[in-house]
Amino acid sequence: MGVMRILMADDIASERLYLTACLTNLGHHVKSVSSGAELLKCYSEFQPDLLLIDIEMPEQNGIELVHTIRLQYPEWVPIIFLSGLNEPHVIAKAIEVGGDDYLVKPVNPIILAAKMQAMSRIAVMRQRLEHTTVQLQKVNKLLLEQVNEDPLTKLANRRYLDQKLKEFIALHGRNSLPLTIILLDVDFFKLFNDFQGHIEGDNCLKLLSSNLKRTFNRAGEVCGRYGGEEFIVLICNCDEKQAIKECQRLKDSIRRLAIPHENSLISDKLTVSQGAISWVPTGLELVENLYQAVDTLLYQAKENGRDQFVTSEYPYSLVSHNEN
Numbered sequence: 001m002g003v004m005r006i007l008m009a010d011d012i013a014s015e016r017l018y019l020t021a022c023l024t025n026l027g028h029h030v031k032s033v034s035s036g037a038e039l040l041k042c043y044s045e046f047q048p049d050l051l052l053i054d055i056e057m058p059e060q061n062g063i064e065l066v067h068t069i070r071l072q073y074p075e076w077v078p079i080i081f082l083s084g085l086n087e088p089h090v091i092a093k094a095i096e097v098g099g100d101d102y103l104v105k106p107v108n109p110i111i112l113a114a115k116m117q118a119m120s121r122i123a124v125m126r127q128r129l130e131h132t133t134v135q136l137q138k139v140n141k142l143l144l145e146q147v148n149e150d151p152l153t154k155l156a157n158r159r160y161l162d163q164k165l166k167e168f169i170a171l172h173g174r175n176s177l178p179l180t181i182i183l184l185d186v187d188f189f190k191l192f193n194d195f196q197g198h199i200e201g202d203n204c205l206k207l208l209s210s211n212l213k214r215t216f217n218r219a220g221e222v223c224g225r226y227g228g229e230e231f232i233v234l235i236c237n238c239d240e241k242q243a244i245k246e247c248q249r250l251k252d253s254i255r256r257l258a259i260p261h262e263n264s265l266i267s268d269k270l271t272v273s274q275g276a277i278s279w280v281p282t283g284l285e286l287v288e289n290l291y292q293a294v295d296t297l298l299y300q301a302k303e304n305g306r307d308q309f310v311t312s313e314y315p316y317s318l319v320s321h322n323e324n
């Protein structure tokens with residue numbers, strides 16, 4: 001039989017002593033108190049598997065106490081009522097208010113042992129259920145992360161970015177606030193992979209990603225992996241003037257990383273090109289059209305010589321920035 005933590009409330013000391021002795025002899029861990037108030041005080045800390053509650057107690061009787069327990073502690077710990085009254089309507093009321101069983105005092109030790117056997121089976125099942133629930137919660141959390149996370153870089157993935165962008169379009173449209181999307185792409189990354197190997201390429205993407213996370217970690221800033229060596233940054237309440245500063249901030253942060261790229265055709269360090277659109281959404285924009293627009297600006301930055309950014313209002317009025 002499994003050992004249970006039994007919490008008992010009975011105002012009569014001799015009853016408490018007798019039952020504590022019987023239950024301890026059966027191998028259980030028992031705590032007994034003399035009132036409902038005391039029981040409520042030690043309930044959380046004691047973490048009972050079973051409650052034994054006397055019905056006839058002064059101040060708060062057992063029925064009222066169980067009513068309070070069922071309201072305060074929704075996880076179902078079995079309760080056995082104790083009473084000198086062997087009356088059907090009292091037993092019925094006790095079960096109705098949330099009791100699971102009823103023992104008439106003086107309690108027969110054989111009946112007590114048999115009831116404890118049944119209750120300990122329930123306690124074991126409850127523990128298993130609790131354990132399974134905790135495991136399930138962990139798995140659910142992990143699944144949720146995996147659904148929204150890029151496995152290599154641990155940044156938000158495309159799915160999450162799409163979802164956030166839709167949210168931001170609606171929010172900024174409603175409040176007439178400017179929104180900025182930056183799309184950045186590593187320059188000559190194929191050459192990086194070709195000469196330094198794919199593993200070093202992966203490490204480089206991870207470095208860039210943690211730099212992105214550090215650089216855009218304020219509320220209202222979301223960065224994620226768009227795909228391959230392309231990343232997206234969404235910046236709330238950001239107009240084109242501010243977007244230019246943000247692109248420059250990003251460019252400077254990557255320069256500070258100083259990742260060697262000897263095979264780049266424009267620098268001995270790794271560089272990125274960026275496109276950025278800023279506008280006050282109507283709320284009706286389509287995510288695909290916005291990506292297309294920002295991709296066109298990125299392409300422009302590549303065409304202009306890379307390691308630079310092109311920003312624009314949306315729809316376009318292009319501004320190129322290749323100053324150092």
Ligand SMILES: Nc1nc2c(ncn2[C@@H]2O[C@H](COP(=O)(O)OP(=O)(O)OP(=O)(O)O)[C@@H](O)[C@H]2O)c(=O)[nH]1
Binds near residue numbers: 185188190227228306
């Ligand atoms: N190591 C690694 N490489 C990747 C990953 N995803 C995409 N790539 C590589 O990124 C490179 C992208 O090459 P391209 O599209 O030709 O672009 P690029 O060489 O960066 O040239 P530009 O963009 O024009 O400056 C390809 O070689 C891909 O294999 C990845 O997860 N890990």
